[in-house]
Amino acid sequence: MDILIYGTINSVTLALYALGFALVYGVSRLPNFAHGALYVLSGFIAWSAVNTLGLHYLLSVVLAMVITALIGSAIYLLFLIRVRGMAISEIIASYAIALAILEGLRWIGFKGMTYTLPAFIDGSTSIGGISVDYQRLLVVGAGVALVAFLWFFTRYTRIGLALRGMAQDERAALMLGIDSDVMAVVAMGLGSMLAALAALLLLPLGNIVVESGYNVLILAIAVCIVGGIGSWVGAVMAAFLIGFAQILTVVYLGAHYQMVVALLAIILTLILKPSGLFGQQKELEERV
């Protein structure tokens, strides 16, 4: 029972880390290596709104999500648009932005372990004799709701359909009048907002530290590679695969090997099925 409960929580956590990254890549073929940095940044924005500006927590959360989305869009408009289509340059540019954000946060004084956000719901309950806190249950609930929202959004809204069109075939989408750059801006904004949502759900479980930006990025990339880069359905499936594999590793091999699972998954996927579980790209393209 503990494997089922905590495996699910871990999987949803990984899915939350990865969905924003998968969405941006899926739509604009842009590997946003600033994803982890935006995750951390949104946490500090919410923290500052609560503790410095004295705003209500829920308002701070909404504000952090909106600001992060705007920053994500601005990153595309100011920097990434110039290197669009040059894969290596996109990686270098977005990673440089990530470094600038994370090191900038540290430079202005956000270091240490005392930056925290309050849990939305305090306390814990018992499921089948296993103790689980409400915040983690909220994470699962929010994760499921988010997947449902994304499914609905990409099928029944004009913007969502345009994003799907871009993801499926950019040239065909252009021929139908969908502006590729506008959609990329929307995707970056939405992806950044998803990073913020993940942060605001998960950070109350611990504390906000700059270093977690790198961890989140690694895990998001692992999930996306295994799921098939760009496929958010694949990302969800891969999150469950890696999430449960990690928990089983903790139970049967030891917590020590937990981090290895994600990295091993990347290596195995690249060897056995480079396009990932649900990847639609050509093998050669993905290798590049």
Next chain:
Amino acid sequence: MRRMRSLVLSVFLTLTVLSLLFVSPVRAADPIVLGCPLSMAFLYGWAAERGFTLAVEEINAAGGVQVGSAKRPFKMEVIDTRDLEPGVPVSEALLALEKLILDKKADFIVGGPVRSEAALAAMPLLSKHKKVSILTTGSLTPNYHAMIAEQYDKFKYCFRIHGEAKNLVGEIFANFAQLKEKHGFNNLFIMAQDVSHARGAAELVKKLATDKGWNVTGLEIYPTGGTDFSLGLLKAKDTKTEIINIWMDMPESAILLKQWYDMKVPALPFGSTLAAAEQPGFWKATDGKGEFTLCNVVNAGNAPSNATDWTMKFFDAYTKRWKVEPEGLGSSSSYMAVYVLKDAIERAQSLDSDKVVAELEKTDIMSVYGRLRFDPKSHQVIPAADPKEGAVGSILQWQAGKRVVVYPKSIAMGEIQLPPWMKK
């Protein structure tokens, strides 16, 4: 024109003579450069820097260091080694250290490298440059002073002024014995971070606990950056563990303590180098969920106590200077390292490394955390449970929003309390 040229030349010559007359004494008062390699984004880094700064300011305000006939001020050169950050290779810390020695012309090294692996790797470099180094923060590995004892001639320039893992384990076991006697505890679960000192200490605790008749219900090693401890805590709960011994200095240990509270695990979290719980801001950061957490801040002075006459003077001066109480490991030891170095330099009347080493070995002063002496063979500060005998540690427990020192008895400000869900 010729007269004008002569005038300019005369003025120039006069100024040159004057500068030779008056600037020379200033040159004689060149500062003594303290190179401080620290991992600045972490508590053990910035706490050490604040300790150094406070001591340097106090010493310089009092006139500086008497070296022969000259009074020379201390000057700090801090460099960020980043060695506590996950994924940062040891080589980065070594490069930073070498920069301090070669570029910044550090006369002495104080502080780190902070991570044990980097501190060990730095030893040959310090020997190569014959730089006296006093470790003041972070590194707890017993291998450090063991290596000095084994190869004294090679590593004699290295000293450590704060406690080390074996001593910390001893202090922790003294508390375990008390808890066993008072509450009948017998089940111990160990959780450690995957870094050298923590792994080593956890294995040692496991071995010693088994030898002493404790039932070790589990030992889990977590990767640095691990964010979920639920299964370990569930295991602890299922095995009726009464004490969870935690060896982690990563920020994510705050997640562990919050999970412990939320799951109401009926076991006392007893940490060592549990950086998250050392800081005064821990209470607010956990909304009080960290109450009853115990942690070892390694030396007295890092939490309020009356170990010596100097303890609270330091504590108050630090609080006044930095608007925050001494936050944990590295604060008092770094502060003392500067005073100890001043004392040794003044007795050596020189900055010569070999002479200073000889004087450091003779150090015997009453410090913020008790009588301060180095073992002449291993250059490890001599520990004791009584501040009159040696350097005392400090184990604190969070009680009603305050850090209360509960060990050693000689300086304790309170007793260990159990969370309500543990009381029978």
